[in-house]
Amino acid sequence: MSEIKAETLTEVISKMLGTTIISVDFQSKPLQGGTLGDVQLVTGHATTSAGVELPYKIVSKTQKKFERYGDPDSWRREYDFYKSNFGALFSESFRWPECYHAEMNDEQNETQIWMEYIDGxxxxxxxxxxxxxxxxxxxxxxxxxxxxxxxxxxxxxxxxxxxxxxxxxxxxxxxxxxxxxxxxxxxxxxxxxxxxxxxxxxxxxxxxxxxxxxxxxxxxxxxxxxxxxxxxxxxxxxxxxxxxxxxxxxxxxxxxxxxxxxxxxxxxxxxxxxxxxxxxxxxxxxxxxxxxxxxxxxxxxxxxxxxxxxxxxxxxxxxxxxxxxxxxxxxxxxxxxxxxxxx
Incomplete structure (x- = not known):
């Protein structure tokens, strides 16, 4: 299971909730799927700069480099998409989960994407x-x-x-x-x-x-x-x-x-x-x-x-x-x- 850093999580939740977050607590559990990646549901409470405590749910997806047959760069494709303007192609009725933060760790050859939790x-x-x-x-x-x-x-x-x-x-x-x-x-x-x-x-x-x-x-x-x-x-x-x-x-x-x-x-x-x-x-x-x-x-x-x-x-x-x-x-x-x- 990939490490979750409180500093990064605070930044991500601030963006997701649209307000300044000064502290977070969290729990995580693996989500179904993620055969080739580590997908976790992260939940907890975030405290705003005004002292208000807000609940949150967010998904963390960490993908290490691997080579799929005939498609060697697929491991980083979602990261590339989220860093581009690909999301502008969707409509309100057909879309992907909103991304709040995406980063690449070049030393470890892995990506981490923080995205919307879909309840459907x-x-x-x-x-x-x-x-x-x-x-x-x-x-x-x-x-x-x-x-x-x-x-x-x-x-x-x-x-x-x-x-x-x-x-x-x-x-x-x-x-x-x-x-x-x-x-x-x-x-x-x-x-x-x-x-x-x-x-x-x-x-x-x-x-x-x-x-x-x-x-x-x-x-x-x-x-x-x-x-x-x-x-x-x-x-x-x-x-x-x-x-x-x-x-x-x-x-x-x-x-x-x-x-x-x-x-x-x-x-x-x-x-x-x-x-x-x-x-x-x-x-x-x-x-x-x-x-x-x-x-x-x-x-x-x-x-x-x-x-x-x-x-x-x-x-x-x-x-x-x-x-x-x-x-x-x-x-x-x-x-x-x-x-x-x-x-």
């Missing part, structure tokens, strides 16, 4: 109506940036590349452990699901030819339910460290398939894709796009990952948990298959 509905507590609203807001955000090409966005140098998703898929496809497994006699995944994955491999060149005709938009690239908060009719998105250029619909693939509500995946696909296009179309005419490729994006981005997770769950020591996880991953693949059949 997230994860699998999101309802279908919320999914649909989030999809429309995302489309509106991406459509506006695509149409206007703001200078702020053009000046950002630390963005993941448009071929990141393709390279990620090709990296997985070249991994014999998963590639050979779905083609082996010993594979325990139902044959029709293996065929679904093999068909994507065999048609990958043609699929990427179609994808490359889609608009290139700014993608969050980690747009799954635990990074989405819905609060008072507004959408707040956290964890922007994988953000970069990608294909129209990439983030929708994550919203639908990345550890989502399996039972409602088909329904959410049916509702969210039109909502996403509706939001995007407010700024850019995309009526000529007849194939959104989201089904293919789902398989390219998550097909082999689900196979890996299924195989890893089978090697667990806790038998019941392993069985439950394997069932979940198979169910997800089955729902993807149903999406493909229903298109």
């Amino acid at each position: 509905i997230s994860g699998l507590d999101l309802t279908g109506d919320m999914y649909e609203r989030v999809a429309e807001e995302l489309g509106r955000f991406q459509g506006k940036l695509y149409a206007e090409q703001p200078v702020v966005l053009q000046n950002l140098t630390n963005l993941s590349k448009v071929d990141y998703m393709k390279n990620f898929y090709l990296h997985y496809r070249s991994w014999n452990r998963v590639y050979d497994y779905i083609r082996s006699e010993d594979c325990e995944i139902p044959k029709h699901l293996c065929k679904m994955l093999i068909d994507i491999d065999e048609n990958a060149d043609e699929i990427f030819n179609r994808l490359e005709k889609l608009p290139i938009v700014l993608c969050h690239r980690d747009f799954w339910v635990t990074n989405i908060f819905y609060s008072k009719g507004k959408t707040i998105i956290i964890d922007w460290d994988t953000t970069g250029w990608g294909y129209l619909g990439e983030d929708m693939a994550s919203l639908i398939a990345d550890e989502a509500d399996v039972e409602d995946m088909v329904e959410y696909y049916r509702r969210c894709i039109p909502a996403y296009y509706k939001g995007f179309s407010e700024y850019t005419d995309i009526s000529h796009i007849t194939d959104n490729c989201v089904y293919e994006l789902i398989l390219l981005m998550f097909g082999y990952r689900l196979v890996e997770w299924y195989m890893d769950a089978g090697s667990g020591n806790k038998l019941q948990e392993s069985d439950d996880e394997r069932t979940l991953h198979l169910s997800t693949l089955q729902k993807i298959n149903e999406i493909g059949n229903a298109r």
